[in-house]
Amino acid sequence: MSTHAENIAAASKALRQVSRVKPAEIVFWLAALATFFFLPDQYLLLNEVVITGLFAVSLDLVIGYGGIVSLGHAAFFGFGCYFAGLLTKFAVPDPILGLVLAGIATGALGFVTSFLVLRGSDLTRIMVTLSVGVLLGEIANRMPWLTGGADGLQGVAPGLLLGRFEFDIFGKIAYGYSLAVTFVLFVIARRFVFSPFGWSIRAVKQNALRTSAIGIPVNGRLVVVYTIAAAYAGIAGALLAQTTSFVSLDVLAFHRSADLLLVLIIGGTGYLYGGLIGALLFKLVQDTLANFTPEYWEFWIGLILVAIVMIGRDRITGLPMHLARRLRGASA
Amino acid sequence: MLTNLFDGVAYGMLLFVIACGLSVTLGLMNLINLAHGAFAMAGGYITVVLVNRVGVPFFAALPLAFILSAAIGLALERTLYVHVYKKTHLEQVMFSIGLVFMAMTAVSFVIGSEQKFITVPAFLDNRYEVFGVSMGAYRLLIIVVCGLLAGSLQYIIARTRFGSQLRAAVDDPTVARGLGINVDLVFAATFAVGSGLAGLGGALGANLLGLDPTFPVKYMVYFLIVVAVGGSAGMTGPLVAAILLGIADVSGKYYLPQFGSFIIYVFMIVVLLWRPQGLFAKVGGR
Numbered sequence: 001m002s003t004h005a006e007n008i009a010a011a012s013k014a015l016r017q018v019s020r021v022k023p024a025e026i027v028f029w030l031a032a033l034a035t036f037f038f039l040p041d042q043y044l045l046l047n048e049v050v051i052t053g054l055f056a057v058s059l060d061l062v063i064g065y066g067g068i069v070s071l072g073h074a075a076f077f078g079f080g081c082y083f084a085g086l087l088t089k090f091a092v093p094d095p096i097l098g099l100v101l102a103g104i105a106t107g108a109l110g111f112v113t114s115f116l117v118l119r120g121s122d123l124t125r126i127m128v129t130l131s132v133g134v135l136l137g138e139i140a141n142r143m144p145w146l147t148g149g150a151d152g153l154q155g156v157a158p159g160l161l162l163g164r165f166e167f168d169i170f171g172k173i174a175y176g177y178s179l180a181v182t183f184v185l186f187v188i189a190r191r192f193v194f195s196p197f198g199w200s201i202r203a204v205k206q207n208a209l210r211t212s213a214i215g216i217p218v219n220g221r222l223v224v225v226y227t228i229a230a231a232y233a234g235i236a237g238a239l240l241a242q243t244t245s246f247v248s249l250d251v252l253a254f255h256r257s258a259d260l261l262l263v264l265i266i267g268g269t270g271y272l273y274g275g276l277i278g279a280l281l282f283k284l285v286q287d288t289l290a291n292f293t294p295e296y297w298e299f300w301i302g303l304i305l306v307a308i309v310m311i312g313r314d315r316i317t318g319l320p321m322h323l324a325r326r327l328r329g330a331s332a
Numbered sequence: 333m334l335t336n337l338f339d340g341v342a343y344g345m346l347l348f349v350i351a352c353g354l355s356v357t358l359g360l361m362n363l364i365n366l367a368h369g370a371f372a373m374a375g376g377y378i379t380v381v382l383v384n385r386v387g388v389p390f391f392a393a394l395p396l397a398f399i400l401s402a403a404i405g406l407a408l409e410r411t412l413y414v415h416v417y418k419k420t421h422l423e424q425v426m427f428s429i430g431l432v433f434m435a436m437t438a439v440s441f442v443i444g445s446e447q448k449f450i451t452v453p454a455f456l457d458n459r460y461e462v463f464g465v466s467m468g469a470y471r472l473l474i475i476v477v478c479g480l481l482a483g484s485l486q487y488i489i490a491r492t493r494f495g496s497q498l499r500a501a502v503d504d505p506t507v508a509r510g511l512g513i514n515v516d517l518v519f520a521a522t523f524a525v526g527s528g529l530a531g532l533g534g535a536l537g538a539n540l541l542g543l544d545p546t547f548p549v550k551y552m553v554y555f556l557i558v559v560a561v562g563g564s565a566g567m568t569g570p571l572v573a574a575i576l577l578g579i580a581d582v583s584g585k586y587y588l589p590q591f592g593s594f595i596i597y598v599f600m601i602v603v604l605l606w607r608p609q610g611l612f613a614k615v616g617g618r
Contacts, residue, residue: 063422069421069422069425071425116601116605119604119605122364122421122422123358123364123421123556123560124560124604126364126421126425126556127553127556127557127560127600127604128601128604130552130553130556131553131597131600131601132601134553134593134597135594135597135598138593138594138597142590254549255549258429258433261422261425261426261429262426265422265426295437295440295441296437296440296441298433298436298437299433299434299437299438299441301430301433302429302430302431302432302433302434302435302437303430303434304430305426305427305429305430305433306412306427306430306431306434308426309416309419309423309424309426309427309430310412310415310427
């Protein structure tokens with residue numbers, strides 16, 4: 001018979017084991033760092049990959065942890081993008097301060113809109129998030145005096161990074177900056193999801209009724225995770241505005257939310273790395289397809305989406321594990 | 333004023349005919365199918381090709397648009413959708429967005445990305461003045477056709493043997509199978525008819541709604557509103573919702589052009605917050 005204290009000890013040991021930093025994670029980030037030194041001609045693409053990755057991590061917090069199917073996550077990305085762009089252009093040229101302010105502002109927007117997604121079924125949530133996204137796009141489109149409308153917001157020129165480094169045309173500083181910000185935010189997100197608070201959010205996703213029965217405020221947890229995710233998406237958008245010196249209406253477009261879902265599905269939900277891996281694969285595929293058929297690459301993206309659902313996500317994300325097990329079995 | 337109302341009703345009727353298939357698949361069968369607009373687009377382009385290139389008369393092209401869209405719907409249901417009914421909502425969203433992307437690019441590849449118009453018979457350009465209301469013949473035609481369709485749909489679902497089989501299959505597929513209802517067949521037929529009606533609506537509405545490859549995304553929210561606001565208890569809810577939506581959108585764009593489509597989205601968010609199951613949902617039902 002195990003005692004109560006033993007049970008608690010076993011449970012906390014198991015939790016600590018799950019949250020331990022694994023060797024593969026260290027290898028992953030070392031490889032990311034290596035790209036900064038060894039792939040100088042790919043900085044622009046890599047910068048996009050990292051920003052999309054951070055954006056996807058944000059969506060993973062909403063879908064993979066919070067269990068809220070969102071089809072309008074670009075709203076936060078675009079908001080952060082415009083906010084940082086305008087801030088840099090008219091008020092605060094310092095990139096890091098701009099990033100923080102954009103994160104706070106987008107987080108505030110996320111907090112306010114989070115109350116819209118608490119109620120209702122998946123369909124209601126999909127429609128509400130979709131509508132918020134379309135609404136923001138309309139607003140940006142209708143305020144050309146502020147946002148530049150269809151021409152986009154041009155001349156976003158951030159100041160020196162940390163007062164020392166100037167953003168160069170090769171994108172070296174830009175990529176280093178995005179990578180560093182993404183790494184820091186990723187570490188924070190990782191701490192967050194493995195904290196007791198983070199576990200309680202996963203409990204909400206698995207069974208909201210039971211979770212509320214053991215005394216965890218379900219809606220409060222969802223508000224928090226949605227707000228944090230919005231801030232992350234806003235920071236990702238701000239990175240894009242600062243590193244490309246340009247904001248277009250495209251950042252709020254529907255296809256951006258849809259593409260992001262694909263990124264997350266390719267990488268897998270609910271373990272944070274899925275966003276980063278998915279972003280890398282997605283951008284590589286997109287780049288290849290866009291070179292191959294500049295106008296019609298979306299067709300193949302659509303085909304991939306359909307194929308993934310038809311084959312089954314578990315079978316795809318489980319494939320590496322399955323192969324690893326087969327190899328280990330064969331060698332033993 | 334009344335003319336706006338008339339236009340709004342015509343527009344709403346059109347939305348209803350396109351979306352009523354969705355209100356069955358999504359509202360009753362609980363399948364999140366964001367690709368429904370693609371069937372409407374298919375119907376529109378089929379008519380464009382038939383009327384403008386082949387020279388089929390407009391009124392002969394309409395039934396063909398229905399049949400061909402229904403055939404496309406049936407083929408997709410049997411090969412793809414049938415595997416998606418049981419999947420999670422997230423996967424249904426992904427799947428149907430994928431279909432939308434494919435449909436959009438396929439159309440702009442085959443036909444081109446510019447807006448298309450259907451050449452309609454000249455008498456449909458007439459306008460009639462009745463008690464000071466200026467009514468376009470084309471919109472009158474839409475109202476008549478869509479009104480007849482709405483009535484017969486309500487009759488089929490509420491009164492016929494097929495309608496009760498459908499309702500049984502939706503409520504509890506297992507028991508329905510046990511009673512000897514061929515659930516797969518019922519679903520497939522429903523899906524095909526829904527797609528066909530969407531295609532017919534797309535064909536009728538091509539000149540009114542604007543037909544280009546972005547059609548499925550542009551009107552996705554509208555179709556979803558009809559279903560979400562209208563609820564899924566019968567055809568009356570979606571019909572009322574669609575007409576309200578049509579009137580609100582037309583008069584909103586006319587009287588408050590600076591707000592454009594804001595009104596619609598804000599209205600929908602408010603309704604969904606107020607009654608997440610839709611305005612006309614049956615109390616206590618699924």
